[in-house]
Amino acid sequence: MAQRPIILGIVGDSAAGKTTLTRGLAQILGPDNVTIICTDDYHRYDRKQRAELGITALHPDCNYLDIIQQHLALLRTGQPILKPIYNHKTGTFDPPEYIKPRNFVVVEGLLGFSTRGMRDCYDVKAYLAPPESLRTRWKIRRDTAKRGYSEEQVLGEMAKREPDSEQFIRPQRSTADLVVSFYPGQNGPDTQLNVRLVLRPTIPHPDFVDVIERSGAHTRSAVRVELDRDMGKPVDVLEVDGHATDEQVKELQDVLCEEMANGSQLCNIPADLGKVTGTTGETLQSHPLAISQLLITYHMLKASRGVYV
Numbered sequence: 001m002a003q004r005p006i007i008l009g010i011v012g013d014s015a016a017g018k019t020t021l022t023r024g025l026a027q028i029l030g031p032d033n034v035t036i037i038c039t040d041d042y043h044r045y046d047r048k049q050r051a052e053l054g055i056t057a058l059h060p061d062c063n064y065l066d067i068i069q070q071h072l073a074l075l076r077t078g079q080p081i082l083k084p085i086y087n088h089k090t091g092t093f094d095p096p097e098y099i100k101p102r103n104f105v106v107v108e109g110l111l112g113f114s115t116r117g118m119r120d121c122y123d124v125k126a127y128l129a130p131p132e133s134l135r136t137r138w139k140i141r142r143d144t145a146k147r148g149y150s151e152e153q154v155l156g157e158m159a160k161r162e163p164d165s166e167q168f169i170r171p172q173r174s175t176a177d178l179v180v181s182f183y184p185g186q187n188g189p190d191t192q193l194n195v196r197l198v199l200r201p202t203i204p205h206p207d208f209v210d211v212i213e214r215s216g217a218h219t220r221s222a223v224r225v226e227l228d229r230d231m232g233k234p235v236d237v238l239e240v241d242g243h244a245t246d247e248q249v250k251e252l253q254d255v256l257c258e259e260m261a262n263g264s265q266l267c268n269i270p271a272d273l274g275k276v277t278g279t280t281g282e283t284l285q286s287h288p289l290a291i292s293q294l295l296i297t298y299h300m301l302k303a304s305r306g307v308y309v
């Protein structure tokens with residue numbers, strides 16, 4: 001195990017799926033080994049003040065980015081922080097909390113990759129990029145169920161935020177090691193999403209040669225590795241369709257398990273990994289989500305073995 005905490009950054013727009021992804025990582029690594037920090041806690045203004053000032057939560061001026069950067073640097077060296085708390089139920093701030101980092105720290109939020117100083121603190125950087133239509137459905141569902149908004153309010157707020165999303169959130173995609181995009185298949189339901197995982201050469205990815213060989217015979221295999229371009233740069237892409245079989249998922253898991261020389265958390269994954277809540281509150285199992293969680297955990301474990309330092 002590394003001498004300092006391993007830090008994963010997960011960035012993406014509101015309701016892009018950061019918390020959902022993080023939940024599974026903690027399941028694999030063991031909740032007692034993981035500290036989760038959401039950078040919404042570093043908003044400079046509460047909900048009422050933002051409305052009065054006409055500023056959105058996505059604007060850098062609406063967040064203490066300098067304090068996030070300071071805290072990241074402290075966490076990276078294993079030191080504690082006194083973290084503010086933004087309460088999404090009330091739209092105001094609660095008293096701060098004392099946090100001592102565990103072996104793995106996940107920092108998720110809107111603007112986590114926006115300065116060089118912040119980016120330098122992460123061992124692994126993931127960006128979540130679902131299509132906007134899907135993110136809108138997710139945001140409406142989540143914000144009406146949990147944050148006290150009506151559907152009209154959510155749509156109005158998203159329209160107001162669009163210029164800031166374009167200017168401040170989406171450009172961060174270019175700095176991520178992995179870009180994770182869940183998307184519905186053609187006419188497919190939201191309950192069976194596919195995932196497209198862009199693997200940038202900024203960190204060493206697992207060797208998917210077996211997967212490539214298998215998918216070579218069937219161009220529409222439910223699990224595929226392809227060469228493509230992202231933001232103009234060449235990348236590898238791992239695609240996992242929502243209808244991938246248990247066996248195909250197991251083959252991918254075996255690749256990750258073997259690369260970690262067995263005996264790792266990746267060889268004994270929790271049976272209910274990849275859990276999501278469906279439209280009517282039912283629990284669904286998503287293979288594409290489980291694979292994304294396994295792959296990101298693989299990178300955290302690799303980093304903890306000092307492979308990248």
Ligand SMILES: Nc1ncnc2c1ncn2[C@@H]1O[C@H](COP(=O)(O)OP(=O)(O)OP(=O)(O)O)[C@@H](O)[C@H]1O
Nearest residue numbers: 013014015016017018019020021138142182276289
């Ligand atoms: N991979 C997924 N598959 C199915 N549904 C998902 C997935 N990821 C997210 N969702 C849905 O989208 C909603 C919002 O996701 P989540 O809370 O994870 O987003 P977030 O990026 O953490 O949001 P915020 O930054 O606004 O707190 C969830 O409540 C869930 O219903």
Ligand SMILES: O=C(CO)[C@H](O)[C@H](O)COP(=O)(O)O
Nearest residue numbers: 014040047057088089091147
């Ligand atoms: O973009 C968001 C990330 O979660 C939130 O909308 C932002 O944090 C403000 O929260 P709220 O809408 O609960 O006041």
